[in-house]
Amino acid sequence: MKRIIILFTFFILIIFFSKNSYSLENRILxxxxxxxxxxxxxxxxxxxxxxxxxxxxxxxxxxxxKISIKSLLREKIKKIEILKNLKSKEIxxxxxxxxxxxxxxSKKLGxxxxxxxxxxxxxxxxxxxxxxxxxxxxxxxxxxxYKKFSKKLIxxxxxxxxxxxxxxxxxxxxxxxSEIVFKILNNENFNMKLNLIEKDIKDKGFSNAALxxxxxxxxxxxxxxxxxxEISLNPKIKNKVMQLKxxxxxxxxxxxxxxxILKANDIKETKNxxxxxxxxxxxxxxxxxxxxxxxxxIYFEKVKKExxxxxx
Numbered sequence: 001m002k003r004i005i006i007l008f009t010f011f012i013l014i015i016f017f018s019k020n021s022y023s024l025e026n027r028i029l030x031x032x033x034x035x036x037x038x039x040x041x042x043x044x045x046x047x048x049x050x051x052x053x054x055x056x057x058x059x060x061x062x063x064x065x066k067i068s069i070k071s072l073l074r075e076k077i078k079k080i081e082i083l084k085n086l087k088s089k090e091i092x093x094x095x096x097x098x099x100x101x102x103x104x105x106s107k108k109l110g111x112x113x114x115x116x117x118x119x120x121x122x123x124x125x126x127x128x129x130x131x132x133x134x135x136x137x138x139x140x141x142x143x144x145x146y147k148k149f150s151k152k153l154i155x156x157x158x159x160x161x162x163x164x165x166x167x168x169x170x171x172x173x174x175x176x177x178s179e180i181v182f183k184i185l186n187n188e189n190f191n192m193k194l195n196l197i198e199k200d201i202k203d204k205g206f207s208n209a210a211l212x213x214x215x216x217x218x219x220x221x222x223x224x225x226x227x228x229x230e231i232s233l234n235p236k237i238k239n240k241v242m243q244l245k246x247x248x249x250x251x252x253x254x255x256x257x258x259x260x261i262l263k264a265n266d267i268k269e270t271k272n273x274x275x276x277x278x279x280x281x282x283x284x285x286x287x288x289x290x291x292x293x294x295x296x297x298i299y300f301e302k303v304k305k306e307x308x309x310x311x312x
Contacts, residue, residue, distance in 0.1 A: 030069070031310045035076040042068050044130060051124040052109060055207045055222055063204070067211045071220055073309070074300070075134065078141045081303045085144055091136050101135045102128070138217075141296070149295045153288060160283050161276065163231060168274050173230045175241055176266035178206055178223040181216035181297060183258035194252060197261070206249060206263045215258065215297055223263075229272075232286050237262070257298035 030037040045068040050056050056064060079091060099114075106117035121128055180197060184190050200209040207222030214223055230238055240250045241262055249263035 028312045030073070031308075031312055032073065032076045033080050033307050035080060037069070037072050037076065041072055044126075045072050047124055047126055048130065048134070049220060051121065051126055053207075053211075053220065053222055055205070056211070059204065059208050059211075063208065063212060070212075074219075075137055077300065077304055077307055079137050080307060082137065082140045082144060086140070091133065091140060093136050093139055098132055098136060098139075101139060102132060105131070105135060142292070145292055145296045145299060148299065149292065152295070153291050155284055155287055157280065157284065160287070161280055164274055164276055164279050164283065167231050167272070168276070169271065171269050172272045173242070173267060173269050174227050175230070175244070175264050176227050177225040177241070178210060178263045178265055179216055179218060179225055180206070180210045180214045180223055180261040181255070181258055182213050182252075182261075183215060183301065201249070215301065217293060217296060225262075228286075232283060234290075256294045257301065 025039065027039045028036050029039060029042065042065065046064060049064075049068060049071060056067070059067070082091065083089070102117075103114055106114060109117070111117040111120065118128060121131065180201075182193065182197065184193055197209055197213050200212055204212075207224075210216075210219055210223030216223065218224060230242065233241060237253060237260070240253055241264065244250065244262075244264040244267075246264055246267050249261055252259035252261055254260075
């Protein structure tokens with residue numbers, strides 16, 4: 001790791017002070033089975049992460065490097081597992097479907113159309129093909145997780161319907177949540193890991209701490225979960241979240257595959273009048289995605305243990 005940090009210092013100086021980014025020497029930093037991560041990969045990943053998350057512009061260079069490496073490792077491991085299961089030599093999804101995913105991604109980032117998104121990417125010296133590959137990997141990974149675990153999902157539709165009917169026409173709280181999902185490795189101490197995370201939350205902010213420590217799929221967005229109504233939360237998590245004031249975060253909550261910390265970035269209360277069937281569909285989707293995300297994290301960590309990662 002010390003060697004990589006030395007390489008990083010050289011690398012980061014070139015990125016931020018060279019007028020010509022192409023002067024960056026392309027070194028292999030890591031080998032992950034038959035995949036590699038090079039200094040150019042890290043350079044491009046840094047540009048990508050800065051483009052999709054403005055909060056990263058406030059983070060120091062060493063942490064930015066760590067986040068870029070972590071993001072690339074996650075992507076490469078997913079790619080290896082996808083190709084193994086597809087028995088394919090390349091990542092590919094239908095172009096029409098891919099274009100829809102790219103449009104959806106651009107809208108999440110606040111762009112109204114693809115042209116504006118393309119202009120933004122060009123201004124950040126990013127190629128749309130890099131974005132398409134990342135979206136393809138994530139889409140195929142999600143498809144893989146669904147195929148493997150869809151039969152293990154537990155969705156009690158009657159219980160959800162009763163919950164909706166009970167809370168209909170009542171004042172309901174919604175929370176703008178962010179998450180950090182972490183696990184304790186064999187050589188780690190829980191209190192030391194938690195102290196490190198809490199120190200980074202205090203010194204660098206919750207979003208940057210999520211980028212550094214979270215193993216969830218939301219890590220690259222700083223753990224952002226968006227607005228979630230209290231009716232959507234399972235009882236265990238709901239009890240913890242309802243104790244929060246704006247800006248507070250929970251103590252670690254035990255979940256399958258690790259621990260969850262939730263922060264309430266904002267709280268609002270509104271009177272809801274639901275279309276019962278539409279709300280039921282929404283709640284089923286949310287509950288399904290919640291379970292699949294937990295299963296995805298568990299499966300990813302299992303796959304990661306089986307993969308050889310070498311520093312070069």
